[in-house]
Amino acid sequence: MSEPDVTGDPDQKHRIYLVDGSGYIFRAYFAMIRGRGPITRSDGTPTGAVLGFSNMLFKLIQDTQRDGRVSHLAVIFDTSRKTFRSEIFEEYKANRDAPPEDLIPQFPLVRDATRAFNVPAIEKQGFEADDIIATYASQATAAGMETVIVSSDKDLMQLVGGDVTMLDPMKNKMIGVDEVHEKFGVGPDKVIDIQSLAGDSVDNVPGVPGIGVKTAALLINEFGDLDTLLDRAAEIPQKGRREKLLEHADMARLSRQLVTLKQDVELDIGVMDLTVQMPDAADLMAFLNVNEFKQLTGRVKEFFGADFRKDVAELPDMPAPAAGAETAETPAAAVEIDYTTVLEMKDLQEWIDEAYRIGSVAVDTETTGLNAMQASLVGISLSIHPGKACYIPVGHVAPKAQGGFDFDGAEEQAEETGLNQLPKADVIAALKPLLEDPVVLKIGQNIKYDQVILGQEGIEVGPVDDTMLLSYCQEAGQHGHGMDELSRLHFGISPIPFKEVAGTGKSQITFAEVPIDKATEYAAEDADITLRLHQVLKPQLAKTKSATLYETIERPLVPVIARMEREGVKVDAPFLSKLSEDFGARMIELVSEIHNLAGEEFNVGSPKQLGEILFDKMGLSGGKKGKTGAYTTDVNVLESLAADGVELARKVLDWRQLAKLKSTYTDALQAQVNARTGRVHTSFSLAAASTGRLASSDPNVQNIPIRTEEGRKLRNAFIAEPGHKLISADYSQIELRLLAHIADISSLKEAFAEGLDIHAKTASQVFGVAMEGMDPMMRRSAKAINFGIIYGISAFGLARQLDVSRTEAQGYIESYFTQYPGIRKYMDETKAFCHETGYVETIFGRRVHLPGINDKNGARRGFSERAAINAPIQGSAADIIKRAMIRLPGAIADAGLKARMLLQVHDELIFEVPDAETAETAALVTSVMEKAALPAIDVSVPLVVDAGIGDNWGEAH
DNA sequence: GCCGTCACG
DNA sequence: GACGTACGTGACGGCG
Numbered sequence A: 001m002s003e004p005d006v007t008g009d010p011d012q013k014h015r016i017y018l019v020d021g022s023g024y025i026f027r028a029y030f031a032m033i034r035g036r037g038p039i040t041r042s043d044g045t046p047t048g049a050v051l052g053f054s055n056m057l058f059k060l061i062q063d064t065q066r067d068g069r070v071s072h073l074a075v076i077f078d079t080s081r082k083t084f085r086s087e088i089f090e091e092y093k094a095n096r097d098a099p100p101e102d103l104i105p106q107f108p109l110v111r112d113a114t115r116a117f118n119v120p121a122i123e124k125q126g127f128e129a130d131d132i133i134a135t136y137a138s139q140a141t142a143a144g145m146e147t148v149i150v151s152s153d154k155d156l157m158q159l160v161g162g163d164v165t166m167l168d169p170m171k172n173k174m175i176g177v178d179e180v181h182e183k184f185g186v187g188p189d190k191v192i193d194i195q196s197l198a199g200d201s202v203d204n205v206p207g208v209p210g211i212g213v214k215t216a217a218l219l220i221n222e223f224g225d226l227d228t229l230l231d232r233a234a235e236i237p238q239k240g241r242r243e244k245l246l247e248h249a250d251m252a253r254l255s256r257q258l259v260t261l262k263q264d265v266e267l268d269i270g271v272m273d274l275t276v277q278m279p280d281a282a283d284l285m286a287f288l289n290v291n292e293f294k295q296l297t298g299r300v301k302e303f304f305g306a307d308f309r310k311d312v313a314e315l316p317d318m319p320a321p322a323a324g325a326e327t328a329e330t331p332a333a334a335v336e337i338d339y340t341t342v343l344e345m346k347d348l349q350e351w352i353d354e355a356y357r358i359g360s361v362a363v364d365t366e367t368t369g370l371n372a373m374q375a376s377l378v379g380i381s382l383s384i385h386p387g388k389a390c391y392i393p394v395g396h397v398a399p400k401a402q403g404g405f406d407f408d409g410a411e412e413q414a415e416e417t418g419l420n421q422l423p424k425a426d427v428i429a430a431l432k433p434l435l436e437d438p439v440v441l442k443i444g445q446n447i448k449y450d451q452v453i454l455g456q457e458g459i460e461v462g463p464v465d466d467t468m469l470l471s472y473c474q475e476a477g478q479h480g481h482g483m484d485e486l487s488r489l490h491f492g493i494s495p496i497p498f499k500e501v502a503g504t505g506k507s508q509i510t511f512a513e514v515p516i517d518k519a520t521e522y523a524a525e526d527a528d529i530t531l532r533l534h535q536v537l538k539p540q541l542a543k544t545k546s547a548t549l550y551e552t553i554e555r556p557l558v559p560v561i562a563r564m565e566r567e568g569v570k571v572d573a574p575f576l577s578k579l580s581e582d583f584g585a586r587m588i589e590l591v592s593e594i595h596n597l598a599g600e601e602f603n604v605g606s607p608k609q610l611g612e613i614l615f616d617k618m619g620l621s622g623g624k625k626g627k628t629g630a631y632t633t634d635v636n637v638l639e640s641l642a643a644d645g646v647e648l649a650r651k652v653l654d655w656r657q658l659a660k661l662k663s664t665y666t667d668a669l670q671a672q673v674n675a676r677t678g679r680v681h682t683s684f685s686l687a688a689a690s691t692g693r694l695a696s697s698d699p700n701v702q703n704i705p706i707r708t709e710e711g712r713k714l715r716n717a718f719i720a721e722p723g724h725k726l727i728s729a730d731y732s733q734i735e736l737r738l739l740a741h742i743a744d745i746s747s748l749k750e751a752f753a754e755g756l757d758i759h760a761k762t763a764s765q766v767f768g769v770a771m772e773g774m775d776p777m778m779r780r781s782a783k784a785i786n787f788g789i790i791y792g793i794s795a796f797g798l799a800r801q802l803d804v805s806r807t808e809a810q811g812y813i814e815s816y817f818t819q820y821p822g823i824r825k826y827m828d829e830t831k832a833f834c835h836e837t838g839y840v841e842t843i844f845g846r847r848v849h850l851p852g853i854n855d856k857n858g859a860r861r862g863f864s865e866r867a868a869i870n871a872p873i874q875g876s877a878a879d880i881i882k883r884a885m886i887r888l889p890g891a892i893a894d895a896g897l898k899a900r901m902l903l904q905v906h907d908e909l910i911f912e913v914p915d916a917e918t919a920e921t922a923a924l925v926t927s928v929m930e931k932a933a934l935p936a937i938d939v940s941v942p943l944v945v946d947a948g949i950g951d952n953w954g955e956a957h
Numbered sequence B: 001g002c003c004g005t006c007a008c009g
Numbered sequence C: 001g002a003c004g005t006a007c008g009t010g011a012c013g014g015c016g
Helices: A021-036 A048-066 A084-088 A106-116 A129-142 A154-159 A177-184 A188-198 A213-223 A226-231 A239-247 A249-259 A281-290 A294-309 A345-358 A424-436 A447-455 A467-475 A483-491 A498-502 A516-537 A547-567 A573-598 A607-617 A635-643 A647-671 A709-717 A734-742 A746-753 A758-767 A776-790 A795-802 A806-819 A821-837 A858-894 A915-930
Strands: A015-020 A070-076 A146-150 A164-168 A173-175 A338-341 A360-367 A377-385 A388-393 A441-444 A464-466 A683-685 A695-697 A724-731 A839-841 A847-849 A900-904 A908-914 A945-950
Touching: A015 A021, A015 A048, A015 A129, A021 A048, A021 A070, A021 A106, A021 A129, A048 A070, A048 A106, A048 A294, A070 A129, A084 A249, A106 A281, A129 A146, A129 A154, A146 A154, A154 A164, A154 A177, A154 A188, A173 A177, A177 A188, A177 A213, A188 A213, A188 A226, A188 A249, A213 A226, A226 A249, A239 A249, A281 A294, A338 A516, A345 A360, A345 A377, A345 A388, A345 A424, A360 A447, A360 A516, A377 A424, A377 A516, A388 A516, A441 A447, A441 A516, A447 A464, A447 A547, A464 A467, A464 A547, A467 A483, A467 A516, A467 A547, A467 A847, A483 A516, A498 A516, A547 A683, A547 A858, A547 A900, A573 A647, A573 A709, A607 A647, A635 A647, A647 A709, A724 A858, A724 A915, A734 A746, A734 A776, A734 A821, A734 A858, A746 A758, A758 A776, A758 A806, A776 A795, A776 A806, A776 A858, A795 A806, A806 A821, A821 A839, A821 A858, A839 A858, A847 A858, A858 A900, A858 A908, A858 A915, A908 A915, A915 A945
Parallel strands: A015 A070, A015 A146, A146 A164, A338 A388, A360 A441, A441 A464
Antiparallel strands: A164 A173, A360 A377, A377 A388, A683 A695, A724 A908, A724 A945, A839 A847, A900 A908
16 A cells, blocks of 8 residues: 655644445455455355455555554444434335355454454444444544545545545555545535435435436536525426426435435544554464465564564554544553552552442452362452552462472561462451442452352352353353453453463462462453453443343352352262272173174274274174264164164163263262362353353263163262252253244144143144044154254254154154244244344343354354254243242242252252251242243243152152 | 263253 | 254263
8 A cells, every 4th residue: 555645744643544344345355256266265164355355454554554653543344234324215225135145254254354453343233334434534533633544435435535535445546535526526525415416326325317426516516515406406407407306306305314424423432542553463363374364374474573462552642632522541452551469458458448439340369270169269369440450369389399480589588388478367358348348349250250269268249240241141152251262352462371370281380389470460460351351341231232131140140150059969979989889890791791792802982993893893884984084883873783683782882871970970970079068069151051051060960861770870879968858840841832932833832831741732733643542653753853843953853863764854844834834934033033133032132143154154054043043942941040040049038948059950950958848948949930031021831840859869850 | 182972951 | 966964061081
């Protein structure tokens, strides 16, 4: 791009580049297709337009680096097609073709590209990019800056003049007043008048029929402006023109409304915040690698060289903003970093006072491990203002000699630990009132963890906001919600990796052994980033319509889950140990039998070796190789071999079942018993499943066996304390009920209202048989169809499930849809909504994003489509049980009962209850669960909960 | 660290 | 005409 002709300008004004991103995508797309044909990366995603865009952006960034006057830069995008213009005039842009299919997946990628280069990507619902550009241009002018609009769109030419110019990025040509005059025959100030008369067939702006740009220019030059022209139209000598103008004066005025760019769009980010920033090397390289832009990678490396990791570009001092211009806050990238270690109580008190003064504080705890129930507190970091954070070490120990750290000077420091830090008890006592104060908001990333940790120090942290959950509520499905990922995404900053302070593998140390200066850098950064994430994510809740979900479901759930984790569940360790021995003994027998049958010894646990035995050595048919070239030996394959009488296959299946039970359950579960509490404390992730479900780990209590008799025994190991029972309460068929409600299927709703056997009812309707005396196979098929529907049915999947031909399965599906046309309608509408918006919603407004929904690859698209059908159902069920969980502790306490909620398994809750209170608790729990959707949503089918009571989980379920 | 397998809703 | 599929998870052992 050539240097604009302002080098000699005595003003030396700062410059802002505003890139018309949406306009550029289309140009890049067609230019690349014409020049190089379709470009795709090796996974098939088309990337031509992304590459063109990235090249252009990189070029622009190079220029901004070389030209010291370029201080600000942003890329502006269109959002949906609905804008305030389509409100005024329905047909506006209505005749546009849908974008080419292989361009659709590139829209989000272009935004990724923008972020990868650490350039602000701006868009706003209801406004076109042009309006936002007009608004920023006017703000920039008011602030005394020069504006360069990077676009060749003639609709933007009305903005040219004064300190605003345009740059055509394809032709690399400046567009100033002269060029606009050349195009429209008038100056930029009259461009709107010309467009109002001439209209625009591409955008469907009507204008006045029969008048094009040439005639319009003639008329405007003669009459001065549009209003004068329309007032005095009667004076026009040419009959045709005169009549058209008189007749279509209103259309001209309407067109003026359409073509006039709005210069006062309300924007969250002011023009002064769009400062030029250095890209983060890791983020940019990751983006370039994923998209396989090899040449560009080379040029990027060459250009940035050694300075690459610098977070902020060095900019010349800004001129004072002109009067009336926005006086922006400090731009995010220019935040000054100030991290300190707190070693004196009076310093700690200053932080506490400031937190009270501001009313909110980001908190992060550092501990000895990831498992909150086993870890102990090492330090606490706080942040109240962006860039400023402190770290309060309380549990550091001198590094072990083997750690390899140089601890010269340890003698100068305090005795016991050998380290200078405040006593933990003093810090806890000082912080407790603040962390429990109801008017000070505590901000955390996955604050449940910190609540569990601090809970063990006697602090009940609250009220809280959680940046992980703020992200999860708004962007589930788009990306993960870990702090590092969010930091890179929102700020382009990669926080110090934990590995960097604690090492990895064998030589890894706990955080307690990390030297305090290094620990401060790491911990303070975490609190700082958390605070900044909160400043970004919290305000956009309203925009994403997620405030209700966050405030009424996710946020209140945090302390409930924290409490469940701290309660834990009692397991019968001696019983598990006996079970384990039993399983182990039988496995040994099976292995020797298997070796005999095979005629040689091999590792039964190796699918590779097993496949070779079965299909190469024994020459059995049915050997299919998977992606890695190894034979498949999964249950389906082995079951069918076993059915053909292959004894070895049956024995391997038995062995596998035992191996699974032993390694994953009996052995692992015993190892998970907490030494301090004697109970097992799972960890529930609140932001793992995109649909809104919880996930459980360490150990996973949501996949304890039940389907086979052997596995079921495991459930008997989950027991109640003496004098107590377990209650298990589960929603009956909640997903099918919600399907009936969401898709509004009257016959299904009636069946549920009447309490019928829903699978039998489906069988009777689909196969046209009576409910009584039905062939059990028919009910089984109907049940599989019902599940299939929830999963976004395919003939292939159903055929596999039922072991029938695909044609047969297709027939079932068709007769199902004939019987329930509303379900097909629901599916079609859900998919269409998702194709349009990129997400689907539950009945409580939870958004689940499906980035693959417009993928060019049919398989990936199909995958997303099925997930789109499933997510509202699975997610609504998750919302409902979460609502119940939030209410239950209070309801139990209000009723004067002592039950404790221990576990959740998607549609089931487990409680530990004193013997005397079981009946009353079961009734209360059932009632709260059944009414959990109310009063927000009156589900049009009854929600039914079944509760069971027993000495262990197996009996209770 | 990925893959195949398998446990659950 | 081919593609490659039921939805959502987590944990294990084998293997490179």
